[in-house]
Amino acid sequence: MKENKIKLVLKFAVLLVVSLFTAFPFIWMILSALKTKAEIMNVGAFFPAVPQWSNFISVIFHSPLPGYIVNSLWVSLVVVALQIITGAMITYAMVFLEFKGKNALFAIVMGTYMLPVAATYIPSYIILSRWNLLDTMTGLIVSSSVSIFGIFLLRQSFMQVPKGLVEAARIDGGSHFRILWEIICPMTKSSFITFGLMSFISTYNNYMWPSLITKSSEKYLVSQGLRSFFIEGGAYGTEWALVMAGSALIVVPLLILFAFTQKWFINGIGGDTGMKG
Structure with missing residues (x-):
């Protein structure tokens, strides 16, 4: 019993230290958002002397x-x-349908995942330019409508679904769309939620690609908007307290999203399809 308690205390201590290191940047950001600019520049002042809640009010009501x-x-x-x-x-087509060149198609799809993202910027920019979709929300959406990582993640999950179940549904007269949305998707729900969460975070935080194709300030996403509005004065003219307040505000939707989906997210990372052997 004593050894078990010692192990439990050690595990708790390790987890506490790791958690503090992980949470420190967020804690520092919140504290900095409550400081004056002079306090932020003073490395010896970790806590604000008087919390400046007006920084959040200014960001919410007096900024874009x-x-x-x-x-x-x-x-x-x-x-x-x-x-x-x-x-x-x-993914459904590559896992449950039989056609010539199926393996070659998957190899090509996964091969594109190995390309550096920057290598796709020029051809994507040219395509959007020819379609007159530069500097539009539609261009941002269309250019990100397919995720190779998502295909890979869903494929790993779909492969755990018994093919006999799909064949039985086909014998009963089920169409491919009905089998996908009524049988496969509910059984692999955790993977869909994991993919959706990771995709949302990636798109929400994206900076480089939106900066290349959007020039109008009213169409900026948060990363571009935060930089252009709060950091346009240069390093010494930057209102760092407002930058920290804005950064904290930006993180709130992601924290709320993760709070409601963390259970399924963990299951999806673990490859859980909701089936028991």
Whole structure:
């Protein structure tokens, strides 16, 4: 019993230390958001002398940041929906349908995942330019409508579904779409939620690609908007307290999303399909 208690205390101590290191940047950001600019520049002042709640009020009511957050939420939600739909259909075809060149198709799809993202910027930019989709929300959405990572993640999950179950549904007269949405998707729900969460975070935080194709400030996403509005004065002219307050505000939607989906997210990472052997 004594050895078990010692092990438990050691585990708790290790987890506490790791948690503090992990949470420190977020704690520092919140504390900095409550400081004055002079206190932020003073490395010896960790806690604010007087919490400056006016920094949050200024960001929420006197800056365009809330509009950038709305833009990011809208684009992220639409992109996630499209990536889930396209990923599910492509994965279903590669796992449950038999056709010539099936393995070659999967190899080509996964081969594109090995390409550096920057290598796709120029051809994607040219395509959007020819379609007159530069500097538009539609361009941002269309250019991110398929996720190779999502296809890979869903494929790993779909392969755990018994093919006999799909064949039985086909014998009963079920169409491919009905089998996908009524049988496969519910059984692999955790993987879909994991994919959706990771896709949302990636799109929400994306900076480089939106910066290349959007020039109008009213169409900025949060990362571009935060930089252009709060850091346009240069390093010494930057209102760092407002930057920290804005950064904290940006993180709130992600924290709320993860709080409601963490159970399924962990199950999805573990490859749980909801089936018991």
